Each structure stands twice: as structure tokens, then as C-alpha cells.
Amino acid sequence: MPNIDTSAWAPRALAVLRIVAGLLFLAHGVVKLFGFPEGAQPGQVELLSLFGIGAVIEVVTGLLIILGLFVRPAAFIASGQMAVAYWMFHAGSSVYPVLNGGEPAILFCFIFLYLAAAGGGAWQLKKA
Secondary structure, three states: OOOOOOHHHHHHHHHHHHHHHHHHHHHHHHHHHHOOOOOOOOOOOOOOOHHHHHHHHHHHHHHHHHHOOOHHHHHHHHHHHHHHHHHHHHOOOOOOHHHHOOHHHHHHHHHHHHHHHHOOOOOOOOOO
């Protein structure tokens, strides 16, 4: 088997992770802010509620992460929000994430924590 250097692909793979995670995070915020797509849970929420403030954070940080603008601070804020979401809304019902529905919050938390440490990889509008 030939020795192939794949390190050149690492910044591109990191960018793909950044963009996909940002798109999914943005989608969660859009459901809460605009109720789109119809039927998605939890649906449109009151803007000046805990879920509404979370939705604004999800939309803003999701867009910044997708575009590659201020990735490190945006990802750090998003990671913190997901840690709070897990402990406030999931952990109380069970210690097992598979039972309390908290797997997405945990995954988002650690993906965004990684992006806060590693940066956004390739294809960024501004390196931060």
C-alpha cells in the first residue's frame, strides 16, 4: 500500500464538519424562530422566552459558523448553549443520553468545542 499523505485534506474535512454542523444548528433555530418547516418540533416559540433566546443564538452562531466568520467565538458560545441545554432540559429525566434524548445536544456541544479550539479549517470568509 503506498504511503499517501492525507494531511492536506484535513482543513477541508474540518470545513465540511463546520458547515454541516452549522447548517443543522441553524435549522434548529429556524424551527424555533419561524416554525419552519411546519410540523417540526418544537415549532415556533415566543421570542422573549428561554427557547426564543436560544433560537436567536442558534441562528446567529449557525450562520457565522457556516460562513466561517468569527468561528472560534461563535462555536464557543454555541458549545456553551448546548451544554446548558443538555443539563437543563435532558439530564433531569435520566442519566442515560439515549433515554433522555440528549445525544444531539452532547454532539453539538463537543463538535462546537472542537471548532472553538481548532478553528474553522478551509473555506472561511475570515480566519478567527
